[in-house]
Amino acid sequence: MARVNDLENALRRVVRGSVRFDQASRLLYSTDASMYQVEPIGVVIPRHADDVRAAVQVAREQQVALLPRGGGTSLTGQTVNRALVVDFTQHMNRVLKVNAEEQWARVQPGLVQDELNHHVRPMGLLFGPDTSTSNRATLGGMLGNNSGGSHSLAYGLTVDHVIEIRALLVDGSEVVFGELTAAELQAKTRGAGLEGQVYREVAAIRETYADEIRARYPKHWRRVAGYNLNELLGVGVRPHSYAGGGNGSPRPLSMARLVVGSEGTLLTILEAKVRLVKRPPATAVNVIHYHDMQEALESSQAILETGPYAVEVTDKLILDLARDNIEQSRRMGWIQGDPAAIMIVEYTGENEAETRSKIQVLEGRRARDGFGYAAHVAYDAGEQRTIWNLRKAGLGLLLGMKGDKKPIAFVEDTCVEPRHLAQFVPRFKEIFAKHDTVGAYYGHCSVGCLHIRPVIDLKVPRGMEQVRAIADEITALVVEFGGTISSEHGDGRARSPFIERMYGPKLMEGFRRLKRAFDPDNRMNPGNIVDSPGILENLRYGVEYKTWEPVTMLDFSNEGGFAAAVEMCNGVGQCRKSLEGTMCPSYMATRDEEHSTRGRANALRAVLSGRMAPREFTGERLHEVM
């Protein structure tokens, strides 16, 4: 591998955007919203596709690893690596074209989800998949993780909405991936260069692993773990999906769908053509209140039979944190009593009359089956937004917990068929109890995906033992229920080590073959999906982590000291929101990570934890970041 100086100089000669190799910049890109931290080699912020081509070319010549990056809101460490980071968010963030009639958009990877929806809203359209991070997460990141959200019951995952991907392979050659007939695939296998090699290997994988794909992929479509080899055969894909034309017919082979969810390990996306859906004219929300989480889970099947648009559960721990939060508590007047859980059930209709009649059906069902002690119905759009805001803010509230024990993401994305949830969740709880921890429960009951995080202190050896044991036992539980360990957040560093337990050694070999076909020298975001270094490698906080405490004029004793206050930044990137709010005007103006609050917190933590010299605390670079 080349010396860092050579690499930096070579990049500066050919890239028009920013090239950053100083230590502070590298540290700003060393974290995401996960428990990991890895300092990258350097950062490129491309102005346009030519910059990306130039950077990929230099990386090839100098045999350097690459990591394409969006908002850096990933939860399992797939956005940090010892690599050259390519940050698409500052400049390559535009809607390139919309065809309202045919319902598609062509977008750049750094485009934020909400900005796409803002753009197509006047046309009555919507990009269906909706993450809780939609105000700062990007289309590139959604394609990278195969993201989904509260409305996946209606719209599926990102894979169900991708039509075409224009990307760079690791050797710098450009490809356009979309749907193919079997004959077209055959023709492509006769092509030259790396692209031809990729097609040949894909055709071979399709043939060699067909039986194993049919046998080992979960039947339930809500899955993102591993690579999408199932797309080669149409196994375990969402029935009646929009991508399949909504008529339940098997969808054709698509190279674009194959690479969705590949977490930056196969190629660098330059552009994507994505499907848009009609925005529902009317929605209504019914929030059912329960005395008991188990009662909520048991009622979810009955609720699903009423044809909802979304069914989301939130537990008491999160509701209590919301009550303690100044912003959220002001907007919680609609909560009745002190529920152990609430279920947000949403319906759509052509008009309010239709949504009213659907709510009545649910209320009839509730009266008949006797679940929930109260319900709050919202037809007003503003009130519905308030309710959804609480649901979306849930994880952020949880992560803001004071002290060294934090709700850690590593088993937070499991999914089983919804009808199994009521048996699955108590077993999950038993595992937490066995390892002396508790968890917060929230997520998409509609599709069997619950985000459950154990509260653990990673700065002590006991915390490490808990992570290891819980990850192991939850994987076994998921396999027993025929579910998936990752259903929208991706595998990253936390779950890649467990993929083989889900799919078995033969399919794991198929994953490695796919990776080698695209990336023969293992330079695309290495260590994710295949050949993982292990769940406890490269932790942001570990037993070695120590901080020093500066003398401050303000009193931080409430937060446990200045360093503890800095550590309350959990990296979820809420401060990178671009359309609304006032949190970070400097970020909104510059779209530069170093001007986000997360960037500032990361820079401070770097100095306080000894990753940068203490004198930097009052140095020029920190002054610029602050």
Ligand SMILES: Cc1cc2nc3c(=O)[nH]c(=O)nc-3n(C[C@H](O)[C@H](O)[C@H](O)COP(=O)(O)OP(=O)(O)OC[C@H]3O[C@@H](n4cnc5c(N)ncnc54)[C@H](O)[C@@H]3O)c2cc1C
């Ligand atoms: C509080 C919170 C709530 C969340 N809720 C949800 C949720 O409801 N649903 C959900 O699906 N996820 C959720 N996530 C996870 C995450 O926000 C989403 O998966 C999101 O879509 C990631 O977008 P990003 O722009 O931050 O991508 P990043 O984190 O920057 O990147 C994600 C992956 O995509 C790859 N990638 C990015 N750009 C490119 C490119 N141009 N070419 C190739 N690969 C690329 C990266 O290498 C990486 O592997 C949540 C995260 C947090 C912190």
Ligand code: SF4
């Ligand atoms: S500074 Fe705050 S909003 Fe930004 S990532 Fe950290 S915790 Fe989230």
